[in-house]
Amino acid sequence: MKRILILMIIVLTIVAGYKIVHIKDTNNFQEGKTKKILEKQEKKEFDNPEYLEEKKLNDMIDDLFLEEKLGQMIIVGFNGYEVNPDFRKLIEDYKIGGVILFERNIQNSKQLLNLNNSIKSINSKNKLPLFITVDEEGGRIERLPKGSTKFPSNKVIGRVNDEKISYEIGKVIGTELKAFGFNMNLAPILDIYSNPKNKVIGNRSFGTEPKIVSTLGTATMKGLQDANVISVVKHFPGHGDTNVDSHIGLPVVNYDKQRLDNFELIPFKNAVDKGADAVMTAHIVLPKIDINKKPATLSKKVLTDILRNEWKFNGVIITDDMEMDAIANNYSIKNAAVEAVKAGADVVLVCHTLEKQIEVLQELKKEVNCGQLSMKRIDESVKRIIKLKEKYGLNNAVNKEEELKVVGNQKHKEILNKLYK
Structure with a gap:
């Protein structure tokens, strides 16, 4: 009886030892398998251009201070x-994101080229181009x-109504803008x-x-x-059926969604579907x-519900x-800028007054610091801006005077002549 008991103990010990070793081996196998899967996934991610692009964008955003992020959200x-x-x-x-030039800034070809070159040279110390x-x-x-x-x-x-000519006109305008150092055009009108x-x-x-x-x-x-100039289509959701100039008053359009979908919004929806990079609001x-x-x-309701959510537009x-x-005349400009960002705008255009431009930036910062504007919301806009x-x-490289040879050349004039045949 005693021998049988000892034998049973020996057998149980062997079985238990086998189970322990087997479990350990299984765990090692599973750990190795998991490690290989993770390594494979990591390699797959790093071979994926979309993943690399996303990582690059996120790294660039992480490298920016709040003030730099907010600066990107204003064009002055x-x-x-x-x-x-x-x-x-x-x-x-203030590390602003962009500048707009008007007639008041443009005297002649050489002066314009020098102005844009000096703007880029001054900005060259900043992390992002303008x-x-x-x-x-x-x-x-x-x-x-x-x-x-x-x-x-x-x-x-429009009277000529030739899609090919409209495309060529857009490319000529873009080519000449590029020669002077511009990289964005607030055009075409889709009203x-x-x-x-x-x-x-x-x-x-x-x-x-x-x-x-x-x-x-859309052709323009x-x-x-295709001339490598950013086109900003305007004025969404359509400024065509107004009798008040928004430069001097606040127009009202009394149409419902059905009417807008079947008329005013058609050009904008088509542009979005065909790759619009940026949209200007009305x-x-x-x-x-x-x-x-x-x-x-x-x-x-207009910017987020229609443009972002319904149309899936993720441009600027x-x-x-x-x-x-x-x-x-109806709002404090600094408060209106905050409301625009909350509504879904990425970039606020403030074209004239230094005090107003600084107030907008300070008010945005204040709203972020007090929690009324989340960092997530700011980062969404900055990501779209950097991506574009x-x-x-875009870079800070200056343009050479010889690049202006393309401006007003015979080839471009021939495209202009097509309108009058």
């Missing part, structure tokens, strides 16, 4: 043919100096000229029908993009869309100038 204007101390301060101290932007629509809204190719209004182009009393749009529109505006506007956008009230009667620029949303009377700058290869 200034006075003069040269960089003045106020504008230099905005670049050096949007250097302009309104070059053709017709009565043109900024480029004498000697550049001067196209007629979009109304004239439908459906109200004869509308003087602010008028002949800036391609026409009175959605199809013409949609087709020609594509031409600009300072117009749509009371049947936003019962709070906020201008589209400040309306989450830029406001029209916040110093226009449609905003300035990376896509177009």
Whole structure:
């Protein structure tokens, strides 16, 4: 009996030992298997261009201080043919994301080239390049100096109604802008000229029908993009059927969503579907869309619900100038800027006054610090901005004078002549 008991103990010990060794071996096998899977996944991720691009963007965002992030969210204007101390301060101290030039900044070809080169040189110490932007629509809204190719209004182009010519015009404009050092154009207009009393749009529109505006506007956008210039389509959700100029008042459009979908929004939806990189907002009230009667620029119903969520647009949303009377006469500009960001805008345009530009940046910082604007929301916009700058290869390299040879050349004039055949 005693021998049997000893034998049983020996057998149980052997079995227990086997189980322990077996479990240990199994655990080692599972750990090794898991490690190999993780290594394989990691290798797969690092071989994936989308993963690498996302990681690069996130690293760039993590490298920015709050002030630098907020600076990226504003495009400013200034006075003069040269960089003045106020504008230099905005670049050096506030790390602004971009600049817009107007007629007040442009004297002649050499001066414009030198101005854009000096802007880039001053910005070269900052972490990110600038949007250097302009309104070059053709017709009565043109900024480029004498000697550049001067196209007629979009109304004239709309009468010709040739998609290929519209594309070529966009590419010519983009090519000449690029030669001067611009990388962004606030064009084309996608507003439908459906109200004869509308003087602010008028002949800036391609026409009175959605199809013409949609087709020609998107073709022009594509031409600009293929010249490696960012096209900002405007004025979303449509400024065509207003009789008030938003530079001096606040227009109201009393249409419901169904009407907008079937008319005003058609050109914008087409542009988004065909790869629009950026959209500019209109300072117009749509009371049947936003019962709070906020201008589209400040309306989450318009910018986030329609443009972001319904249309899945993940490009950059830029406001029209916040110093226009449609905003300035009805809101504090700094508060309106915050509302625009909360509504879904990524970049706020403040074109004139240094004090207003600084107030906007300070108010955004204040809202972040007190928790009214989350860092997540700020990072969303900054990510879109950096992504767009990376896509177009923006940098601080200066342009050479010889690059201006393309401006107003015979090839470009031939495209202009096609409009009058």
